[in-house]
Amino acid sequence: MSFTTLSFLVFFAVVFWGYYLIPKKGQWMWLCAASVIFYAFASLWSLCYLFGTALVSYGAARYLSAQDERCRAASEGLGKAERSALKKKFGKKKRAVTAIAVIALIGTLVAVKYTGFFADTLGALTKRELSLPFDILLPVGLSFYLFQSVAYLVDVSRGNYPAERNFFRYLLYISYFPHVLQGPLDDYASVSSQLYASREFDGERAVRGAQRAAWGFFKKLVIANQISVIVSPVFAEGGQDGLSTILCIFLYSIQLYADFSGYMDIAIGCSEMLGVRIAENFRAPYFSGSIAEFWRRWHITLGAWFKNYLFYPLLRSSGLTKLRKALKKNKYLSSALPTAIALSVVWLLIGFWHGANWSYVFYGIYHGFFIVAETIFAPLYAKFHEKFPKLQKNAAFRAFRVVRTFVLVTVGYYLFAPASLGVTVTLLRDSLHFDGGAFVAFLTTNLRELIVAIAGTAALTFVDLRSLRENRLPVGEVISRKQGWVRALLYGLFLFVILFFGLYGSGFDQFAYFKF
Amino acid sequence: MERNEIFEKLNEIFRDVFDDESLTVTEETSAADIEDWDSLTHITLISEVEDAFDMKFSMKEVVGMKNVGEMADIIEREA
Amino acid sequence: MKRFFVKSICLILSVGVLFYGLILAMICLPKPAAYAEHYQRGFVYQYRALERAEGRKIVTLGGSNVAYNVNTDLLGELTGIPAYNLGVNGSMGYSYILDCAKKFIGEGDIVIYPLWNFEKDDYGMELIWLTLEGESDMVFDLIASHPLKALSTIGSFGLKKTYALALGNRLDGYSETEGYSADAFDPETGNYIYERVAPTLAEPVMESIKFSCTRSTLSDWCVSAMNEFTAWCRARGAQVYFVFPTLMRASVIETDEQLRAYQSEVEAAFDAEFIMDVLDACYDYEFYFNLPTHLNSAGMDVYTAEIAQGILSAIA
Known part of the structure; x- marks a missing residue:
């Protein structure tokens, strides 16, 4: 059910009025039922993917919270060193389960979205006919709600909040009809309490x-x-x-x-x-002064997701940390190089996320190029602004930067539009x-x-x-x-x-x- | 470690990362107060602090800390 | 909450009533001079002619494959039964053509259908509104029979007409090409009388436009819909006969053998009787006009005679 159809307007009118007329205790259940119905209208067969995603992330999160509980209980009365060791042991188990669940979830998305693309590309490279004999259809909204469930799962594994105990409450969070098909990717902590609360009109x-x-x-x-x-x-x-x-x-x-x-x-x-x-x-994205700022104003929640669940973990991974330590002599390189590498990976994947198509991959690379360039040339920019200190506050200079960014983004659409x-x-x-x-x-x-x-x-x-x-x-x-x-x-x-x-x-x- | 010792060391690190000798951080200093403190420099900062105090922040802490005061709290706990 | 409910319903209803009232008024008012002579007016001529028709008649249904190729004056002469075309441009949608046809078919009528594929829900709403503008009875008929479809597509008409009135500009699809205006039609009969002497495309170019005639080009929907239509007509004492649409022989990919096989297959699939052989609808280059599916005046008379012969044999 697309938002700009009469059927959605009728659907929403019913959901809206019902929400405030039914007993307050049932409000969140009403929303959950409405969201599942909404999704079923959008695509009935995709429901199994929605439920599957919800079940896997719910189950894994419950397990993680249970492990936390057991760890806490077992740590009663122990000294600091023993507590640490216990935490490490449970941590290993938690990491394993988190990894398996995340791989299962992301793996499903990759399999459904990109298998055909990989087959075609491999075929083109090896000059063989490797296309799949059938079309795998992408379930609607999978790219969005699956990412949201991964965010929830990783947050629980990091200890940000305990897992949701009620499956249907969790299902509501994943399937909530305003964000299920195209985002925004909502943070569980900020949205769940609102979703489950009862409210007056x-x-x-x-x-x-x-x-x-x-x-x-x-x-x-x-x-x-x-x-x-x-x-x-x-x-x-x-x-x-x-x-x-x-x-x-x-x-x-x-x-x-x-x-x-x-x-x-x-x-x-x-x-x-x-x-x-x-x-x-x-947040008024076309008024950004740089590409980096643009991505803080355009599709904000996607950028935030990649920053939180890919970029930061990458930068703090052992590989890049070793690189940083190895380059410690050069202050510029030790921060710029690992950052540039992590950014390149992130932007390549953001390109991929948009679709199983080289156009989108190159689109990601195009934007990534400017963002990495900003990091690499940061000292040059700093020198430039030292020479012309008044420029930063100058309205005309800001206008120039805004127009420049808009043109760069627009040129990028040569890849994105067709x-x-x-x-x-x-x-x-x-x-x-x-x-x-x-x-x-x-x-x-x-x-x-x-x-x-x-x-x-x-x-x-x-x-x-x-x-x-x-x-x-x-x-x-x-x-x-x-x-x-x-x-x-x-x-x-x-x-x-x-x-x-x-x-x-x-x-x-x-x-x-x-x-x- | 004493709180003011922690802040002395933090000041050194911040001045180094942001290349600004006049920088002084307090309990309330946050990313909004320092112009170049964005998500990219944040990680650099975190790494430097971890090296200097020989401790590791958890991801939850890295993402969740609101100001230098909270950073100092964690350092006090872990270091 | 009640106040919010009442206020929003009142607001939405009043805006809706005002808006649709305005649009209906706009669409029922005659076409502005800027595009009054649009080619689609031919459909209105045909429709009105059918309204005036009395007694037994022949009705040919289709799109441009009917308007260009069936000379209703000649057909009437050769068969002794008055003939009418209903169809000017296939983009109006065959579902709509069939809806209109049902208004005019009664006891003793003969319906001729040049076999042409269409899918479910074939309504070209934009072209339909363009055609129906100024014809309030046809407008209301459409709204009454398909209210949701009508209301969801009529909205943008307001902007189009306002723009056309304000800037004296043509509507989409208006063409300056010869033969693509209202005066190409006879206003009394709806017959396409524009003189087409010779093909307007070179022979190799025409030949390069390819067509395929196989059973698979006809959708299941088309088969079931036309069979239903045939049954509907028969229940009212009318007969339905299928003919083959004309195609330049050199443009058709299949061989003669394959075409004959195709004919057997479609004769088996459809309930209506076929009164023409497929090869008798395929002519040489000299009879065509601007497409391998459009005949010039000479070709039109040949094809019409073919249909007349088929009808006379069938009703004898």
Whole structure:
């Protein structure tokens, strides 16, 4: 059930009203049932993957907590050295179980998502026909909720919190319908207490949530869908003139952002209406000054996951620690080299995470390149800023950095948008071939969608800019403070704008990150 | 080890990692207070502290510590 | 909570009513001058002609394979039964064409269907709205028969028409090509009367556009849907006869033998009677127009005569 369909609206209305009408003790169970039903609608056969993931991570986490309990009990009255030794013994067991469970989970994802890709690649390399005789379909949302379950499991193994004892409560955390299909990857500690709590209806919170969700609908239906009409034919095969192709890539930047962050807005808004605050995934990303900053503002929870569960463990692994110690003489190298290596691994895998496709791998490498470069050239940048100390505070310099980052990210979409290296090459070639007449014709043909897209982007930019300044009230708050009839008029107008300028119906209800 | 001894050593390490001789850390100092203290330098810092005090932080501690005060608490416990 | 419920329902309902009211008004108002002479108007001519038709008639159903290739004036002359086409562009969706056809089929009628594949739920909503604009009865018929589909696709029409009115701009699909406008059709009968003298593509180019005629090109859905339709017509005292759509012989991949085998297979699959041999629908290059599926005026008369012959034999 895609968010921008009538069936989802009806579904959510039922879930929302039911949630506040049923006895408070059953609220979390209601959410759990609703989430499983939601997932079943999205894909019935994938349910076994959802349950499988939940069972494995739940079971392993329970075992780990049980081991902790036993360790604590056995340590009663022992001295420090003996306690340490006992901890080590239990630690070994815990690490083994954690490793097995994580490998089983990630292994499932790899097997389902990448087997076909590996077979094809191996076949291409060895010039043999190695493709699988059948298609393995990727269960919907697996890349997201599986990562979330791994995060939970590793957190329990680190002792961050005890394992959840009730399987169905845990199932709710994994399958919670706002985040099950495309994230955000929520941290168990912050979200679980909210999910399991019973709550009263909060009118103001519900309004805020509804505002947020409506804004998400606007972004998806008006901005993203209108742009997709212009650019999809171009990314299918290329063949446009240079200026048109370049325009399409820039439009795609907006489309992808509006699509993915719009989905997040609907998810966060709906969850807010249910009184559960889930994580933010976007924070005005196109206003970043560097690629590293970009990834702290775009798909935030994915970056956080990789930092927490791959990057840090890598850096603290024995291999890289030995490297760091070996390079101790050179302060710069001993920190830069291990970091660069760890970053390269992380970014290669982030590329892979996006899909079983060389385009995505190169996309990861492209972004990774700039991030590693920042680390490697850090001393050069430091020297540069020593020479021109005023530059850091200069607004024009900041603007330059923002534009530069936006252009770099947009160029990266040559890889991401077509999702086939062949078309990427075609598009790059097309971009060099200038034909003013063709460009004007392209603009004229797509003028209607362009007008809507540009107006929508202007609104989006305005709202994002406002959100950057912490002392400014978000737009929603400003509206909420108006008088009753003014509010009704503004809301009505906004809904009308979405209906009038939006594109919806079948063919328009798929979201960009649905396939990851 | 005494608390102020710990802070003396920490000051040395911080000044070295961030290349700033005027830097002084207190109980409340956190990543928000030092410009270059991001996730990348955090790990470098942790490694240096571990080497200097001959102890190891757990992952939970690495990710969870909120300020230098908490870091010092852990060092007191473990070193 | 009740207040929130009441307020949100009121808001959503009022916006919905206002919005859809506006869209319905816009779609029922006539097409603006900028695109009033759109080619799809031919479908409306056909529909209206069928509304006026009295007594026994022949109705040919399809897309451009019907409009370009069946000369209804000639067909009526040769068979002595008035003939009508229903179909101008296959992109409107065969499911929609069949829905419309059912309004006009009654006792004694003869339905001709050039065999063409379609999938389940074949509705080209965008083209349908473009065609139905200004024809309020057809609009409401569609909304009544498929309310969800209609309401979910009609929304974007408002923007399109506003844009066309404001900037005097064409609608999507409007073509400046000869023969692709309303005046290519006879307004009284809906017959495609545009004079097509000779092929507009060179022979090698036409030949390079390939078609395959095998049983596997027809979906199970198409078979069951057309059999259902045949039964429906027969229950009302009408007859359904299948013919083969015309294809330039050189464009068809299969050999004569294979085509004859194909014919046997489809004759077995479909309940309706076939009144034409597949090879009798495949002609040489000189009879075609801009595609291997579109005949020029000379070819149109040949094909029409073929159909007339089939009908006369069948009803004798």
